[in-house]
Amino acid sequence: MALKLRGTVGSSATFRALAALYEKDLDFDFVPVNLSDKENKSPQFLADHNPFGQVPVFEHDDLKLFESRAITKYVAETFADKGTSLIYKDPKKSAIQTVWMEVEAQKFDPTTSKLGWEIVLKPIFGMTTDESVVAEFLKKLEPVLDVYEKRLTECKYLGGDSFTLADLHHLPNLHYLMGTKVKSLFDARPHVSAWASDILSRPAWVKVASMLPK
Amino acid sequence: MALKLRGTVGSSATFRALAALYEKDLDFDFVPVNLSDKENKSPQFLADHNPFGQVPVFEHDDLKLFESRAITKYVAETFADKGTSLIYKDPKKSAIQTVWMEVEAQKFDPTTSKLGWEIVLKPIFGMTTDESVVAEFLKKLEPVLDVYEKRLTECKYLGGDSFTLADLHHLPNLHYLMGTKVKSLFDARPHVSAWASDILSRPAWVKVASMLPK
Numbered sequence: 001m002a003l004k005l006r007g008t009v010g011s012s013a014t015f016r017a018l019a020a021l022y023e024k025d026l027d028f029d030f031v032p033v034n035l036s037d038k039e040n041k042s043p044q045f046l047a048d049h050n051p052f053g054q055v056p057v058f059e060h061d062d063l064k065l066f067e068s069r070a071i072t073k074y075v076a077e078t079f080a081d082k083g084t085s086l087i088y089k090d091p092k093k094s095a096i097q098t099v100w101m102e103v104e105a106q107k108f109d110p111t112t113s114k115l116g117w118e119i120v121l122k123p124i125f126g127m128t129t130d131e132s133v134v135a136e137f138l139k140k141l142e143p144v145l146d147v148y149e150k151r152l153t154e155c156k157y158l159g160g161d162s163f164t165l166a167d168l169h170h171l172p173n174l175h176y177l178m179g180t181k182v183k184s185l186f187d188a189r190p191h192v193s194a195w196a197s198d199i200l201s202r203p204a205w206v207k208v209a210s211m212l213p214k
Numbered sequence: 215m216a217l218k219l220r221g222t223v224g225s226s227a228t229f230r231a232l233a234a235l236y237e238k239d240l241d242f243d244f245v246p247v248n249l250s251d252k253e254n255k256s257p258q259f260l261a262d263h264n265p266f267g268q269v270p271v272f273e274h275d276d277l278k279l280f281e282s283r284a285i286t287k288y289v290a291e292t293f294a295d296k297g298t299s300l301i302y303k304d305p306k307k308s309a310i311q312t313v314w315m316e317v318e319a320q321k322f323d324p325t326t327s328k329l330g331w332e333i334v335l336k337p338i339f340g341m342t343t344d345e346s347v348v349a350e351f352l353k354k355l356e357p358v359l360d361v362y363e364k365r366l367t368e369c370k371y372l373g374g375d376s377f378t379l380a381d382l383h384h385l386p387n388l389h390y391l392m393g394t395k396v397k398s399l400f401d402a403r404p405h406v407s408a409w410a411s412d413i414l415s416r417p418a419w420v421k422v423a424s425m426l427p428k
Contacts, residue, residue: 051361051364051365052317052321052357052361063306063309063310065309065310065313066313067312067313067316067317067320069312069316070309070312070313070315070316073309073312074305074309074312077305078305091288091291091292092277095277095279095284095287095288096277096279098281098284098287098288099279099280099281099284101284102281102283102284103266103281105319105320106281106319107266110324143266144266147265147266150265151265
């Protein structure tokens with residue numbers, strides 16, 4: 001069994017896949033992809049790894065997968081008995097977990113990715129944060145977090161009573177935003193705040209985050 | 215077994231769920247939700263059906279689900295032996311199908327939903343289409359369709375050799391855009407064009423589309 005993840009340290013999507021691999025306690029090769037050199041846009045990368053020119057790309061023997069959430073799902077299902085169980089086997093619990101995975105992908109991610117771009121990434125690239133865009137997306141994030149707050153009074157994690165992919169998928173964007181003023185929106189909601197602290201302190205995530213330059 | 219779908223005729227997400235239910239040849243109650251009256255934002259709807267105040271919402275006995283792609287996945291898995299098989303059982307084929315379901319959700323849907331809003335919905339609501347936004351999103355759609363064109367030379371459908379949820383999820387936005395100038399982007403790519411015609415002519419989809427006022 002040969003497992004390989006091609007990706008880039010710091011990329012939210014790469015970190016999402018890495019978090020799942022570490023939670024499952026799997027041995028794998030990590031192959032860095034240099035986005036600054038546009039290695040991901042080379043004809044070879046497009047033909048062999050991902051036609052969209054993005055990271056991460058996962059290989060399990062002859063199977064190649066891209067899209068981080070497809071990778072985490074495959075890893076969770078294929079290595080169901082290793083490490084942390086990241087999915088429910090019961091069909092109804094699994095369906096509820098899927099609802100909250102969709103909420104992350106459709107509601108949390110588009111909003112927090114935009115905030116991360118404006119507040120965290122633009123300054124790194126020497127660009128200026130557009131405060132009107134920040135204000136617009138903070139306004140979009142608030143009602144999402146209100147729903148999370150209510151949900152987390154009903155069960156400990158978004159997908160149910162245990163930590164699953166429905167929580168894990170939030171980790172990269174959560175991590176980046178916790179170092180910004182967006183944190184105050186989480187702090188204002190006690191269950192959301194406790195959930196964020198809980199999942200960000202998981203050893204698998206701490207291991208991922210430690211890959212970032214100090 | 216009691217199945218119920220609450221939704222709104224014309225809503226892309228409702229139509230996505232309906233397409234899956236018709237493909238599976240299931241008996242279900244369709245309960246119309248009046249978005250013009252903001253029925254979906256009423257305290258009762260938010261508490262009982264979907265805290266985000268959106269359609270569709272699906273009920274199977276005591277299980278309630280929202281998010282259209284979570285609904286189609288549950289329907290496809292739970293009623294695997296009824297009607298059209300919309301998922302692969304083989305784990306590797308299933309993983310590839312999931313990649314293309316993610317591509318739809320992350321790449322096709324954000325772009326085509328924006329185009330649908332500008333070109334189809336704004337005029338209905340008496341608003342003016344912003345042609346600069348249209349141009350921006352046509353430019354984003356082109357490379358996605360280029361990848362689709364290549365993919366569809368390799369296999370008949372996006373997820374593999376048979377029609378699955380990876381194709382079905384595209385239907386509502388495809389349907390709306392085929393009546394607009396965006397169709398020319400599909401026409402320019404023979405495999406994409408043939409694929410779109412094929413899946414739009416499926417009896418289950420024709421049944422969904424016939425619910426629209428003439």
